Amino acid sequence: MPNLATTPAEFSITDLRKEFDVTTRTVRHYEEIGLINPSRRGQTRVYSSADRTRLRLILRGKRLGLSLEDSRQIIDMYEPGKTNIEQLNSLIHAIRQQREKLNQQLDDISNLLKDLKKSEADCINALKTNRQN
Amino acid sequence: MPNLATTPAEFSITDLRKEFDVTTRTVRHYEEIGLINPSRRGQTRVYSSADRTRLRLILRGKRLGLSLEDSRQIIDMYEPGKTNIEQLNSLIHAIRQQREKLNQQLDDISNLLKDLKKSEADCINALKTNRQN
DNA sequence: CATAAAGCTTACGTTGACGTAAACGTTTTA
DNA sequence: TAAAACGTTTACGTCAACGTAAGCTTTATG
Numbered sequence: 591m592p593n594l595a596t597t598p599a600e601f602s603i604t605d606l607r608k609e610f611d612v613t614t615r616t617v618r619h620y621e622e623i624g625l626i627n628p629s630r631r632g633q634t635r636v637y638s639s640a641d642r643t644r645l646r647l648i649l650r651g652k653r654l655g656l657s658l659e660d661s662r663q664i665i666d667m668y669e670p671g672k673t674n675i676e677q678l679n680s681l682i683h684a685i686r687q688q689r690e691k692l693n694q695q696l697d698d699i700s701n702l703l704k705d706l707k708k709s710e711a712d713c714i715n716a717l718k719t720n721r722q723n
Numbered sequence: 724m725p726n727l728a729t730t731p732a733e734f735s736i737t738d739l740r741k742e743f744d745v746t747t748r749t750v751r752h753y754e755e756i757g758l759i760n761p762s763r764r765g766q767t768r769v770y771s772s773a774d775r776t777r778l779r780l781i782l783r784g785k786r787l788g789l790s791l792e793d794s795r796q797i798i799d800m801y802e803p804g805k806t807n808i809e810q811l812n813s814l815i816h817a818i819r820q821q822r823e824k825l826n827q828q829l830d831d832i833s834n835l836l837k838d839l840k841k842s843e844a845d846c847i848n849a850l851k852t853n854r855q856n
Numbered sequence: 857c858a859t860a861a862a863g864c865t866t867a868c869g870t871t872g873a874c875g876t877a878a879a880c881g882t883t884t885t886a
Numbered sequence: 887t888a889a890a891a892c893g894t895t896t897a898c899g900t901c902a903a904c905g906t907a908a909g910c911t912t913t914a915t916g
Contacts (some may be wrong), residue, residue: 655788685843
């Protein structure tokens, strides 16, 4: 059976750059600060699909206005691995804080959207009025 | 009749600082780059409720990850004043772009919230399991 | 009346998130 | 086989958004 359009398990830095529309500098920067850890074939970076996912999460965070440190925290929330009860509790706390912040953002966005819809309507009205002169 | 709890029409920089939990430096910075234009009583800044509103909008923008320049644009959308047809059209275009971006953010947030809810549930489960040992 | 609190200006410092340039080694491709 | 395309490291530069410190004036308060 031919291997039809399977998502590859390996990516070059250029693959990622093109897919996510960022520069290679950006991708390497995320590695510098320890957000991604590609393996190497010789000197060349080789990204796994897990690396790719992390990059996607980082960029989603950026669209939401998160700092890279914020994103680091959130990404860490996906793989606790910490069986320690105290750590689990503090993790839950952190998660709840993030959720609160996001709910505030939802509120802000819906208000801003409302404002912008009104502005757009006003503009369109102004255009109509203008046309009748 | 006594003047009961009327919202004042004038604010000091400290009033604003306390209300919005920012530093005076921040408020002055927004003035430096022309986002707010308080009047003066002598040398002292006097903020109108319009100034206060602009500050509120700026901070809402910040929570959404907007740059101050983005916020400047959006705030300008509230008071077009430009009767020029070309300007109105480009304003509508800008508004629609902002709205698209915000809809993308809505999507991102709901996905992130979904992820975090799952993480939180996983944590709570881990705690339960831990308790039974 | 002195001293604390609030205001002001000027100006240099800092942090995050990359940009950009130099200088070099592989690997495709015309 | 030459040049384009892709990869690497090192390191300094940049821009936004304030922080921070110095030094001075005005206003409120014990």
